[in-house]
Structure formats: C-alpha cells, structure tokens
Amino acid sequence: MTSIGRLTVKQAWARWDKSASTKNDALAVLSKTLEVAVDAGLITTNPARSLKLKRRTAKSPAGRALSREELDRFITFTPEGHYRRIIEALAYTGCLLGEIAALTASDVEFERGLIRVARSLSPNSNGKLVMGDTKSHREREVPILPQLRETLTAAMKDRKPHDLIFTGPRGGALDSGNLSRSIGLKKWRDQVRVFPPGAPRLHLHDLRHTAATLMCGAGVPTMVVKDILGHSSLAVTELYARANEAAVLAAGETFSLFLAKFDNVEAVAKS
Structure with a gap:
C-alpha cells in the first residue's frame, strides 16, 4: 500500500x-x-x-447583494411575462437557478404556503443539463411570499402535477447562459448596480445573495435562513448576517445613546 x-x-x-x-x-x-x-x-x-x-479569509457574499430599490430595478428591466416570472422566483425564494428550473407543479403547495425544493437541473461534466439532487443533497421547504403568489399562479397555468413550471419559452430546460441572454442582462446590468473595479459584473446568482441578505436584514434568524437557502453550514449564512447594514446602524445608535448618558452626567457635574 x-x-x-x-x-x-x-x-x-x-x-x-x-x-x-x-x-x-x-x-x-x-x-x-x-x-x-x-x-x-x-x-x-x-x-x-x-x-x-x-x-x-472568506469574503462576505453580502457585498454582492442588491438593495430593495436595486432589486426592483432588476425586475423592471426584465421583459414582462415569462422571463420576469423566472427572475421573481429567483429573487423571492433565494433558490439556485437549477432548483427553480427543476420545480414541478406538485412541488408548490399554496394551502401550506410552501414550495418543496427537492431536485436541481444542472450541467454535468459534459455540459448537458441533467436532473439530480440539490447542492446540499437534502430536500427543504421555501415559503411562498405574497409577492410570489401571482407569479406562481401564472407560471403553473395548464401545468400537470409533474410538469416543470419554469422552462425556456419553448419548453426547454433553463440554464444561466440562455436566461442571461434572453433577458438582455449585459445591456442593462450596469444601470442596476456597478461593483468596484476588479469585481465581476452583476449576474443572476447575485439574486440569491440578495435574498439571503434581505432575509437577515428583516430579522429572520440565521438558522432559519440557513434552512431556507440550503446552506452547508451556519457559518456560510452568518457571512450575510454580519454584513447587515441595518443591524450595524442600530448598534451604533444604541452605543451613541449609552455614551450620551455619561456626557449628560459630566455636563451636570461641571455646571
């Protein structure tokens, strides 16, 4: 041996x-x-x-996240109808594109308000799209936001239980390259967000970073965000929580109020 x-x-x-x-x-x-x-x-x-x-040292992926206003611009620049529904599904679930591409009508449970994420449609070593497990190799559930209900309803129209919901316009499988070209992302992405010199330009995966950062900013516990997004570990999710601008500003305000108490005491003592 x-x-x-x-x-x-x-x-x-x-x-x-x-x-x-x-x-x-x-x-x-x-x-x-x-x-x-x-x-x-x-x-x-x-x-x-x-x-x-x-x-x-791991760089915070929250630096790639869009603000709420930038996300609205991204969605508005996307052509209405078929493609915009796909972008909204990515933005409001935080799922990977392969997971969105693999969703069937039976995975959506409006009564429970949940989407079951059980598969991913991703390229194999030869570049061919194949159905397989999710990246984490585990099933999970994602909430159906009110902002997504109308989108899902329209996407599922005339779909049978095991039909794919989000496909290409002719029914073919989705992949990031084709989707980016179809929505003209390269033409307008700099009008949504420009990153620092040397950083990659805006791309579809940034919608996942956006969902994670906005969830943490909304106060969703990091363990819950981890489960929704299917992260491999809590440490990955915490990279988004640590960069929460709202939390940092709130901490600064609290610290300032605490210091002000001592300032007032000193002012009274000197008078």
Whole structure:
C-alpha cells in the first residue's frame, strides 16, 4: 500500500485548484476514509486527523447583494411575462437557478404556503443539463411570499402535477447562459448596480445573495435562513448576517445613546 503522511495531504491541498469549501469537504471525506483504514489495521495513524490547513479569509457574499430599490430595478428591466416570472422566483425564494428550473407543479403547495425544493437541473461534466439532487443533497421547504403568489399562479397555468413550471419559452430546460441572454442582462446590468473595479459584473446568482441578505436584514434568524437557502453550514449564512447594514446602524445608535448618558452626567457635574 502506498504510504500517505501529513506532508502528502498538505501538498495535495496546495496543488488542488478548488475553492476552500470544496477542499475542506474533501479533507473531511479523506479523514473519515483513513479512520476506516486505521480500524482495519491497514495504517497505524490517520494523517488527516485534526490537520490545520491555511485557508483564505472568506469574503462576505453580502457585498454582492442588491438593495430593495436595486432589486426592483432588476425586475423592471426584465421583459414582462415569462422571463420576469423566472427572475421573481429567483429573487423571492433565494433558490439556485437549477432548483427553480427543476420545480414541478406538485412541488408548490399554496394551502401550506410552501414550495418543496427537492431536485436541481444542472450541467454535468459534459455540459448537458441533467436532473439530480440539490447542492446540499437534502430536500427543504421555501415559503411562498405574497409577492410570489401571482407569479406562481401564472407560471403553473395548464401545468400537470409533474410538469416543470419554469422552462425556456419553448419548453426547454433553463440554464444561466440562455436566461442571461434572453433577458438582455449585459445591456442593462450596469444601470442596476456597478461593483468596484476588479469585481465581476452583476449576474443572476447575485439574486440569491440578495435574498439571503434581505432575509437577515428583516430579522429572520440565521438558522432559519440557513434552512431556507440550503446552506452547508451556519457559518456560510452568518457571512450575510454580519454584513447587515441595518443591524450595524442600530448598534451604533444604541452605543451613541449609552455614551450620551455619561456626557449628560459630566455636563451636570461641571455646571
């Protein structure tokens, strides 16, 4: 059996050109696999156990989120009808495009006010769209906002229970490239939001960042936001909550009022 040590794992980590979260997930799987090898007597120790590998500081995705006014502009610039319904579904659920593309009429329960997110229509290694699990490999439920009810009702018209709700105009599967071109995103996105030099320009996935940030800003508990969006961990969701502008401003006001009490006491003492 080929030997594997801590240095081997560290070298593989450094050479692998993937995101930090993907590399951490792979490390966790490797560690569990090596634990089995230890139990089987194939190796004496697990070189991946408790291995601390340097990772880049996570940038807050809330920096990509649109304000409520910018979101309204995004929706207004989108052509009315079929495509606008898709954009509204993305904005008001926070779902990934593949999850929206995989929704069927039977997944929408108006009586309960919930949408069941159980599948995703995403490209495979060959670029072909295939039906599979959600990114988290778990089903979840998303609330139907009042702002989304009319949109869903129109999208589901004449749909049978297992028909896809959101498709291309001719019934084909949705993908981000085709959707971006169909709504003319590149032509008007800078009129919605311009990001700092060096940052990517506005794209469809920013609607998910927007939903997460607005939910946190509305005071929805981060654990609930995590479950609605299907995040892999609470730490991911907290990246949105930490950047909550309203919460920061409220904290500043509270701190200011606290300091003002001492200012008043000192003013009385000097008089």
